[in-house]
Amino acid sequence: VSSEPTFESAQRELEHIVQRLESGDAALDEAIALWERGEELYRFCLGKLDSAQGKIEDLANRVEAAKP
Amino acid sequence: VERPASSRERPLPVADVVRLAGRAVDALGLVWLVGEVTQVSQPSSGHVYFALQDQGSVLPAVMWGRDVARLRAPIQAGQRLRVRGRLGVYDRDGKLQLYADFAEPAGAGAEALALEQLKAKLAAEGLFAAERKRRLPVWPRAIGLVTGNDAAAKRDVLTGIQARFPPANVIVAETYVQGPRAASAVVETIRRLAELTDVIVVARGGGSFEDLLPFSDERLVRAIAACPVPVVSAVGHEQDMPLCDLAADVRASTPTAAARLVVPDLGELHDRLDRSRAALGAGARRSLDRHAQRLAEAHDRLRRAPALLLERRRATLEQTAGRLRALSPQATLNRGYAIVRAGESIVRSAEAVEPGERIDVEVGDGRFGARVE
Numbered sequence: 555v556s557s558e559p560t561f562e563s564a565q566r567e568l569e570h571i572v573q574r575l576e577s578g579d580a581a582l583d584e585a586i587a588l589w590e591r592g593e594e595l596y597r598f599c600l601g602k603l604d605s606a607q608g609k610i611e612d613l614a615n616r617v618e619a620a621k622p
Numbered sequence: 623v624e625r626p627a628s629s630r631e632r633p634l635p636v637a638d639v640v641r642l643a644g645r646a647v648d649a650l651g652l653v654w655l656v657g658e659v660t661q662v663s664q665p666s667s668g669h670v671y672f673a674l675q676d677q678g679s680v681l682p683a684v685m686w687g688r689d690v691a692r693l694r695a696p697i698q699a700g701q702r703l704r705v706r707g708r709l710g711v712y713d714r715d716g717k718l719q720l721y722a723d724f725a726e727p728a729g730a731g732a733e734a735l736a737l738e739q740l741k742a743k744l745a746a747e748g749l750f751a752a753e754r755k756r757r758l759p760v761w762p763r764a765i766g767l768v769t770g771n772d773a774a775a776k777r778d779v780l781t782g783i784q785a786r787f788p789p790a791n792v793i794v795a796e797t798y799v800q801g802p803r804a805a806s807a808v809v810e811t812i813r814r815l816a817e818l819t820d821v822i823v824v825a826r827g828g829g830s831f832e833d834l835l836p837f838s839d840e841r842l843v844r845a846i847a848a849c850p851v852p853v854v855s856a857v858g859h860e861q862d863m864p865l866c867d868l869a870a871d872v873r874a875s876t877p878t879a880a881a882r883l884v885v886p887d888l889g890e891l892h893d894r895l896d897r898s899r900a901a902l903g904a905g906a907r908r909s910l911d912r913h914a915q916r917l918a919e920a921h922d923r924l925r926r927a928p929a930l931l932l933e934r935r936r937a938t939l940e941q942t943a944g945r946l947r948a949l950s951p952q953a954t955l956n957r958g959y960a961i962v963r964a965g966e967s968i969v970r971s972a973e974a975v976e977p978g979e980r981i982d983v984e985v986g987d988g989r990f991g992a993r994v995e
Contacts, residue, residue, distance in 0.1 A: 560761070561761050562760050562761055565894075565895070565898070568895075568898050568902070569898055571902065572898055572902050575901075575902065575905030575906055575908075575909055576901065576905045576908075578908065578909065578912060580909055582909070582910070582913045585906060585909035585910065586906070586910075588906070589902060589903075589905075589906035589909075592898075592899075592902040592906075593902070596895065596898065596899045596902065599895050600895060603789070603888065603891055603892060603895070606789030607788075607789065608784065608787070608788050608789045608790040608791055608792070609792075610780060610784075610791075610792045610794060611791075611792070611793055611794070612793070612794055612795075612796075613766075613793050613794065613795035613796075613811070613814065613815065614795075614796075616793055616818065
């Protein structure tokens, strides 16, 4: 378990930020901070999508590997 | 049963006799019978011609295509079937024939009944209740796949997953999916996969009623309901509906459909992310624009403020002057009144002046001297 956010939680936060910005009541500093955070989340999500390499393995091998 | 009037003098035509015999056997109504299937043939019409035999007797039978289509399993030689139908006599050859409209494996009756009872029991326990169903993870870290060495189901799930979402991690567990060991093998496999994955797909291709029975086994059904991670069931064909389908969190009609359920579509994720980013930029720009506009307006008002202040003061002054003018006696004098002064003081009484005294009179457009008489 890593402290890194999951793709899902990052995507949720990004969409929440977009909503907040679109509501139009954010103060200037907040709007800039939101945008920066949003860009960061976008890059994070995109990185997740582009870098993730799937694998298919066998339960039998997995169990073998787990043995001491 | 109708008795034909016939005699040596008045014999009946063959067609009449065959028709009468047909009516007589049809009067027996719906018949259930059990026997072994032989001589199966299915021409392109879709109807199935076969014969049922046991204890040395044979009965030809036909099932029309629309009834064949409703069967769970095809009619095959060597099967022991429980068949329902009406009897008739085929006029072309005068043979007794069964017009069958339903057939099932002869052993299936008791099993089907037991299955119905188990289903009712588990349903009463709430095992199949909609509120027990869990949502599948959007992006599972690892997907467990329980399958037989049946290549098609396994391949369909894996290809489906990889086509839709290449980053998926799948742990494949091949196990028995048929026969007496299947139920406990699948239970054990699910238990082990649940520790390593966050969603499990149980996939098995179609099969006969008996083949799919392990997937209605009480232990297996309970294990799926109690599984710590959500389970997708893709077992058998659409119409089979083994009990594991009811206990699973989601039922997939095919292995390919199961693949679509357990992973997101990478293309869609990309699109959604791009839309979010576009909206983010637009939102931020709008927010900045709005703040800039508010600033410009404030600046404008600030610049105009001193001039506005002077303007307002001048207006107030004019107004005061107007009121002052309205109050001055000039207007009254213009209407014909006069102010009389004796020396410095205004004369307000006839008693205040003496005859011969000099007075000053002021009228609207000037003043003149006078003497009191």
